Amino acid sequence: MKESISHCFETLKEKSPLVQSITNFVVMNNTANALLSLGASPIMAHAKSEVLDMVGIVNALVINIGTLDEYWVESMLLAAQRANDLGKPWVLDPVGAGATPYRNETIGKLLALKPSVIRGNASEILSLAQVNIKSRGVDSIHDSGEAVQAAINLSKEVGCIVCVSGAKDFIVGGERVVSLDNGHPMMAKVTGMGCTASAIVGAFSGVEKDLFLATTAAMAVLGVAGEIAAEKSDGPGTLQLHLYDTLYNLTSGELMKRMKVEF
Numbered sequence: 001m002k003e004s005i006s007h008c009f010e011t012l013k014e015k016s017p018l019v020q021s022i023t024n025f026v027v028m029n030n031t032a033n034a035l036l037s038l039g040a041s042p043i044m045a046h047a048k049s050e051v052l053d054m055v056g057i058v059n060a061l062v063i064n065i066g067t068l069d070e071y072w073v074e075s076m077l078l079a080a081q082r083a084n085d086l087g088k089p090w091v092l093d094p095v096g097a098g099a100t101p102y103r104n105e106t107i108g109k110l111l112a113l114k115p116s117v118i119r120g121n122a123s124e125i126l127s128l129a130q131v132n133i134k135s136r137g138v139d140s141i142h143d144s145g146e147a148v149q150a151a152i153n154l155s156k157e158v159g160c161i162v163c164v165s166g167a168k169d170f171i172v173g174g175e176r177v178v179s180l181d182n183g184h185p186m187m188a189k190v191t192g193m194g195c196t197a198s199a200i201v202g203a204f205s206g207v208e209k210d211l212f213l214a215t216t217a218a219m220a221v222l223g224v225a226g227e228i229a230a231e232k233s234d235g236p237g238t239l240q241l242h243l244y245d246t247l248y249n250l251t252s253g254e255l256m257k258r259m260k261v262e263f
């Protein structure tokens, strides 16, 4: 698996996938910079007048409901349907799932369109799997390990790959589960770190057809880059900056050496 992840990483650098994001106002800059540092190419586009054409030219689509509103939701549904029609992968980041009925209703519509990959924190994945939990905005109040069974159920129900992020990241494809034990607790103190994870999952999905492998590779890269960056940082501000530099300079050798992956 480590070799396949490393190969995926090399392919991404070589192909520089174009990734469309319909994402939230908070993280547009963070995620675009992370994709560029990694070697992918970001484009943020949500106008209904261009969304169908845009999906036509990108390698993957990321839909993130962080700052959703009625217009944006229509764009998201159009884009997701178009990606399905064209057989292109699309990633759902269900930011703040469970926080309000509007978010849940929107997530229901997006799930009906069957995302290729769902990446969320534990509270979000528990909410999507209809586990009756309390949620509190965009930050998780559960450990990722608590949401693994929910992720398995969700993966089977929707027929997609599910990633639960947190101290450990779990990637689930039906009964297959992989865990990654990289990263650093300070990563949760930078807004948009999860959104960045989802954007990177989009980038890998744009170059690797096996989406279980693509998602695992994406989370391994962010986890390893995050922990290297954290070692150089005094706090979340410098972590954000060091993360770009680390993504930019990361080699497959360093990735292989640091990655802690388990089946």
Ligand SMILES: Nc1ncnc2c1ncn2[C@@H]1O[C@H](COP(=O)(O)OP(=O)(O)O)[C@@H](O)[C@H]1O
Pocket (backbone or CB within 6 Å): 120, 121, 122, 138, 139, 140, 165, 166, 167, 168, 169, 182, 183, 184, 185, 186, 187, 188, 192, 193, 194, 195, 197, 219, 222, 223, 226
């Ligand atoms: N306690 C932690 N230890 C190590 N890595 C973490 C920790 N918390 C979050 N991360 C990492 O931060 C990234 C974002 O995950 P998370 O914080 O769960 O997403 P979100 O921002 O959507 O809540 C992932 O790469 C995850 O592995």
Ligand SMILES: Cc1ncsc1CCOP(=O)(O)O
Pocket (backbone or CB within 6 Å): 024, 026, 027, 066, 067, 095, 138, 190, 191, 192, 193, 194, 195, 196
């Ligand atoms: C704070 C906030 N509010 C709406 S979207 C958003 C960003 C959430 O980003 P992440 O889930 O990656 O921490």
Ligand SMILES: [Mg+2]
Pocket (backbone or CB within 6 Å): 095, 096, 120, 121, 138, 194, 195
């Ligand atoms: Mg999030």
